[in-house]
Every structure is written in C-alpha cells, then in structure tokens.
Amino acid sequence: MKPARFAYHDPDHLAEALALLARLENARVLAGGQSLMPMLAMRVAMPDHLIDLNRIPGLDGIVVAEGSLRIGAMARQRRIEDSPAIRAACPLMTEALGLVGHIQTRNRGTIGGSLCHLDPSAELVTVAAALDATIEVASATGTRDIGIADFPLGLMTPSLAAEEMVVGLRIPLWPAGHGACFTEFARRHGDYAIVSAAALLLPDAQGRIARVSLTLGGVSAGPLRLAAAEAMLLGEAPSPALFRAAASCCAGIDAMEDPQAPAWYRRRLATVLVRRALEQAWARTEGVAA
Ligand SMILES: Cc1cc2nc3c(=O)[nH]c(=O)nc-3n(C[C@H](O)[C@H](O)[C@H](O)COP(=O)(O)OP(=O)(O)OC[C@H]3O[C@@H](n4cnc5c(N)ncnc54)[C@H](O)[C@@H]3O)c2cc1C
Structure with a gap:
C-alpha cells in the first residue's frame, strides 16, 4: 500500500516546527521514520501534515554532567549506543540499545521517536522508567516536564497534546559502583x-x-x-x-x-x-x- 496524501513540511528551526504543530490540524512529526513510515504505508497513521524534524539543529545533544544525563529527542539510537560517556555513566542504556531492532534501524531511529511511539516492549521506554527519567516537552506556548510514570496515557499513546512534541529527556545518574x-x-x-x-x-x-x-x-x-x-x-x-x-x-x-x-x-x-x-x-x- 502507499501512504495517504499528506503535505510535507521541512522546518529548519524548532520555533517554526512548534508554530506548524500549533497551526495545522492532524499533523505528525517525523523523526527517524522507522515506525512512522511503515505506519503511513499501511495507513495505520493518516496525517494531513508531516513535520520533518531532521533539519532542526540542536535537538540531538548528549550531555553527561553533574550526576545527570540529558539526551535530545533527535539523538540517533546508534549514536547513544556508541557514546563512551553513556556506556560509563549509564550502562543500562547501552546494554538495552544493543537489543533495539537492528544496526540499520538504530542508525536512523531516535530516542524521542521510540519514547513517543511508545510500544509496550520498547527497550528505551523501559529503561527510561527504570531510571526515573523526566521527559521534556515543548509547544509554541512554552515547555513542561513529564515524569516517565505519567508519560503513557494508554496503549501506544503518550500524554502529549496535539501541539506538543518531545525535545529531550533527563536522567538522574546512579552512583559509581552500581x-x-x-x-x-x-x-x-x-x-x-x-x-x-x-x-x-x-x-x-x-x-x-x-x-x-x-x-x-x-x-x-x-x-x-x-x-x-x-x-x-x-x-x-x-x-x-x-x-x-x-x-x-x-x-x-x-x-x-x-x-x-x-x-x-x-x-x-x-x-x-x-x-x-x-x-x-x-x-x-x-x-x-x-
Ligand atoms: C525492523 C524493525 C525492528 C524494530 N525493532 C525494535 C525493537 O526491537 N525495539 C524497539 O524499541 N523498537 C524497534 N523498532 C522501532 C524503532 O526503534 C524506531 O526507531 C522507533 O520506534 C521510532 O523512532 P523513530 O525516530 O524512527 O520515530 P518515527 O518513526 O519517526 O516516529 C514514531 C512516532 O513518534 C512520533 N514522534 C517522533 N519523534 C517525536 C517527538 N520528538 N515528539 C513527539 N512525537 C514524536 C511520530 O510522530 C510517530 O508517531 C524497530 C523498527 C524496525 C523497522
């Protein structure tokens, strides 16, 4: 099957993406496309607008500092898996990532996409819960944090409003020796x-x-x-x-x-x-x- 017709938007700033999300009806953001593209092809998802996040700078940072790990929503799964800083500070995440799909899917798939797709078996969602992660959410009107325990609303349904997107997550690191x-x-x-x-x-x-x-x-x-x-x-x-x-x-x-x-x-x-x-x-x- 082919996807139903949609308009494609390619913003190069976060503010532009958030403005599009606020203005457009039935819009979806596109991250790595590893789940969304098959859903479009099977017409499980039929958005009227697709907002591609791939050209937006600054959404893929990885920072380990002061007992905390912050990962931007668009950080690719493979890059997180290969990060020596994450391997040292948060080995649970590195180990789990080795089990997420295949190297090819991890090359494109993002951590934000995995959290928002919210498959009940998604390794990164389980890791986020085990580590008491906080999800950072943004919209055209501001930002808010959601504790991982409150993030799933139901099956494959994150507690995000239509005009919101995930921009990153923060994880308090466990002490050395764990x-x-x-x-x-x-x-x-x-x-x-x-x-x-x-x-x-x-x-x-x-x-x-x-x-x-x-x-x-x-x-x-x-x-x-x-x-x-x-x-x-x-x-x-x-x-x-x-x-x-x-x-x-x-x-x-x-x-x-x-x-x-x-x-x-x-x-x-x-x-x-x-x-x-x-x-x-x-x-x-x-x-x-x-
Ligand atoms: C062959 C294959 C095997 C796989 N095996 C596994 C597996 O074992 N374990 C696993 O966990 N996953 C698996 N996946 C899925 C993969 O991990 C995806 O990368 C992930 O589910 C979605 O990430 P993505 O960046 O590709 O997001 P996309 O496919 O682009 O988006 C997925 C959904 O999230 C939404 N979204 C994406 N980013 C954001 C954001 N920042 N804010 C708000 N909404 C957003 C999109 O609108 C869409 O609804 C597999 C995929 C394939 C193709």
Whole structure:
C-alpha cells in the first residue's frame, strides 16, 4: 500500500516546527521514520501534515554532567549506543540499545521517536522508567516536564497534546559502583521483545542492597515498576534465594495478552528474566564477586 496524501513540511528551526504543530490540524512529526513510515504505508497513521524534524539543529545533544544525563529527542539510537560517556555513566542504556531492532534501524531511529511511539516492549521506554527519567516537552506556548510514570496515557499513546512534541529527556545518574542489567526474550534477534526486564542495584559498605530499581517491559501498556519486589530487596543481603523470592512477585502481575503470547506466559517469562537481571546486576556491582 502507499501512504495517504499528506503535505510535507521541512522546518529548519524548532520555533517554526512548534508554530506548524500549533497551526495545522492532524499533523505528525517525523523523526527517524522507522515506525512512522511503515505506519503511513499501511495507513495505520493518516496525517494531513508531516513535520520533518531532521533539519532542526540542536535537538540531538548528549550531555553527561553533574550526576545527570540529558539526551535530545533527535539523538540517533546508534549514536547513544556508541557514546563512551553513556556506556560509563549509564550502562543500562547501552546494554538495552544493543537489543533495539537492528544496526540499520538504530542508525536512523531516535530516542524521542521510540519514547513517543511508545510500544509496550520498547527497550528505551523501559529503561527510561527504570531510571526515573523526566521527559521534556515543548509547544509554541512554552515547555513542561513529564515524569516517565505519567508519560503513557494508554496503549501506544503518550500524554502529549496535539501541539506538543518531545525535545529531550533527563536522567538522574546512579552512583559509581552500581550494577545494572537489561535482558529480554524475543522470538528472533531484532524483534520487539515479548517481555524485558531492567534491574539496577547499589550495594552499601556492608554488601547489602542500598538502592534498587526493577522494571518490566512488554507486560502492560506502559513499563511496570515492581514496587513490591523492590521493597523486598531493599536493605537485604543478596542471595540466590532472595532474588528468586523477589522475582516470584511477577507471578501475580496483571500481564497483557495478545496473539503473540498469553498472560500466563508473560508472567512466567517475567519471573525468569527478573531473577536473571538481578543476578547479573549484582555480579556487576563494584567490589562484589561475580
Ligand atoms: C525492523 C524493525 C525492528 C524494530 N525493532 C525494535 C525493537 O526491537 N525495539 C524497539 O524499541 N523498537 C524497534 N523498532 C522501532 C524503532 O526503534 C524506531 O526507531 C522507533 O520506534 C521510532 O523512532 P523513530 O525516530 O524512527 O520515530 P518515527 O518513526 O519517526 O516516529 C514514531 C512516532 O513518534 C512520533 N514522534 C517522533 N519523534 C517525536 C517527538 N520528538 N515528539 C513527539 N512525537 C514524536 C511520530 O510522530 C510517530 O508517531 C524497530 C523498527 C524496525 C523497522
């Protein structure tokens, strides 16, 4: 199939793009096109106007400074994956990016596009939730921040008004010495995961768990933080039995169901992946033997 007719706009300033978004009815922004172009071709999306963000300067910065990471919405996934600064400060993101599609899709795909496409299994959305990211949004009338927990409104629906776009995200970095692991199960390399799990652990001086973050992707419309499992782990001395017990919280989650996988299967996958992610994250904490 061919896309339905649309008008193409090619602004070279952010203000111009935001003015177009405010003025035009039924407009969509185009980032890397890796999800939007197939959606246009299949007529799942039929915008009257396409606003291409690719010529706008200054939307793709990557800055690691003062305990924080800021990534512009148009930063390409491959560039983020290859960033030595991100690998050192935020290894969870680097590991997850290696599982996003293929090198070819990551060469074009952007972090902003992945967040806004908001596939339930998108690795970058799960990572953003695990790291308590803040999404920076702009419109012709100003800017606002959205906490990642409030970003998904429903299935593949970000809480953005028609005249708004994402311009970047900020992530508070975990201290040096933390361990992180992103793992997933997909049917083939490069496919969206059926279920994914992200774990971050920080040990204290006694080798107990001083801080923990556990997040699942692919089980619900948005990423699922496992608050009960996190509470079970906090302050405890890690052991295989503790990690198994925390992972068993996944047996009770309200997992979604689709033709790819029934809910019981997602719960089973989640239980296994969370245990593995915890073990691997702990093995990667500084000063703790693998
Ligand atoms: C073969 C293949 C395999 C893939 N596998 C995976 C995978 O395993 N995991 C995964 O996560 N993704 C996967 N993807 C999707 C890929 O990661 C896309 O890059 C991503 O979903 C969209 O990013 P994009 O920059 O290409 O956005 P686009 O396709 O340009 O846009 C996607 C949507 O987001 C909106 N949008 C984009 N940028 C903004 C913005 N700044 N503000 C507001 N709205 C915006 C667009 O209007 C559109 O609705 C795959 C894609 C392909 C083709």
